[in-house]
Structure formats: C-alpha cells, structure tokens
Amino acid sequence: MTERIVVVGAAVLSDGCLLAARRSAPAELAGRWELPGGKVEVGETSEGALVRELREELGVESEVLARVPGEWALRSPYVLQVWTVRLLADSPAPKPLQDHDELRWLTSDELWDVEWLDQDVAAVMEVARGVWGSGAAAG
Numbered sequence: 001m002t003e004r005i006v007v008v009g010a011a012v013l014s015d016g017c018l019l020a021a022r023r024s025a026p027a028e029l030a031g032r033w034e035l036p037g038g039k040v041e042v043g044e045t046s047e048g049a050l051v052r053e054l055r056e057e058l059g060v061e062s063e064v065l066a067r068v069p070g071e072w073a074l075r076s077p078y079v080l081q082v083w084t085v086r087l088l089a090d091s092p093a094p095k096p097l098q099d100h101d102e103l104r105w106l107t108s109d110e111l112w113d114v115e116w117l118d119q120d121v122a123a124v125m126e127v128a129r130g131v132w133g134s135g136a137a138a139g
C-alpha cells in the first residue's frame with residue numbers, strides 16, 4: 001500500500017473574501033501563495049488539525065465548515081484536502097506568525113492576483129467554484 005499523508009488546507013472565508021498566505025519557507029516554496037494549514041498528526045482529525053494549524057500559524061480561533069470536494073496530489077506522499085473555515089467572532093485578526101510572511105484577503109476578482117503554488121491552483125479553483133460560482137475562472 002502506498003503511504004499517503006494528508007495535508008489539510010483552510011479556505012478561510014470572511015465577508016466574501018478568501019484568505020491567502022505567502023510561504024516564507026522552505027526555499028522551494030517561499031514567495032508562493034497557499035491555503036494555510038498543514039499535516040494531520042497521528043490521532044488527530046482533519047478538523048482538529050485545521051483549528052490547531054490556524055491557531056499556530058495565524059493566531060486565530062476558527063470553526064471548520066465543510067469539505068471542499070476533491071483531493072490534490074502534492075509532492076509524494078502528500079495529498080491536499082481543503083475545508084472551508086470561518087473565524088470565530090472573538091478571534092484575533094490573522095497574523096503571519098509562522099511559515100508565512102504576508103497574508104491577503106482576496107475578492108473573487110483578485111483571486112489570481114497572487115502566485116499560488118502550482119499544486120494549489122486546482123484546489124483554489126474548486127474553492128472559488130463553491131464560494132462564488134463558476135465566475136472566478138483562472139486568469
């Protein structure tokens with residue numbers, strides 16, 4: 001059986017915008033944009049991993065809403081699964097505390113203004129389809 005490790009990515013939504021995070025490390029990913037998140041640890045649920053990663057990376061308190069259909073291959077053995085997430089009302093605003101050096105809230109018109117990781121493009125398209133409908137075509 002092929003080993004497969006799930007990386008959970010958060011489509012954090014607020015006021016109709018999607019949160020994008022620019023990676024600061026490792027060197028081969030630095031400068032490119034991604035959905036914040038990380039690896040699911042042993043004994044952890046996907047939802048638990050997302051809430052933990054968002055707390056560690058962005059300093060926010062969040063609630064997982066729904067799985068975005070699909071699964072996307074990353075560098076083997078990793079696969080990306082994505083969930084929509086909202087910030088709790090009393091959450092601090094997100095800050096790039098760990099792994100990222102810049103954050104942006106993107107409207108559907110701005111979605112392709114950032115250089116997403118190549119392996120994230122299909123996942124971001126699926127998020128856009130679910131959130132905004134088919135209007136947010138890749139630019």
Ligand SMILES: Nc1nc2c([nH]c(=O)n2[C@H]2C[C@H](O)[C@@H](COP(=O)(O)OP(=O)(O)OP(=O)(O)O)O2)c(=O)[nH]1
Pocket residue numbers: 007008009029034035036037038039040053074075078080099117119120
């Ligand atoms: N979080 C996240 N990681 C992604 C995305 N796209 C993508 O290729 N990756 C890769 C980068 C990393 O190789 C891996 C996840 O690593 P990570 O560094 O975010 O996870 P982590 O916090 O659990 O890492 P670690 O330092 O504890 O090992 O997946 C994405 O959209 N979000």
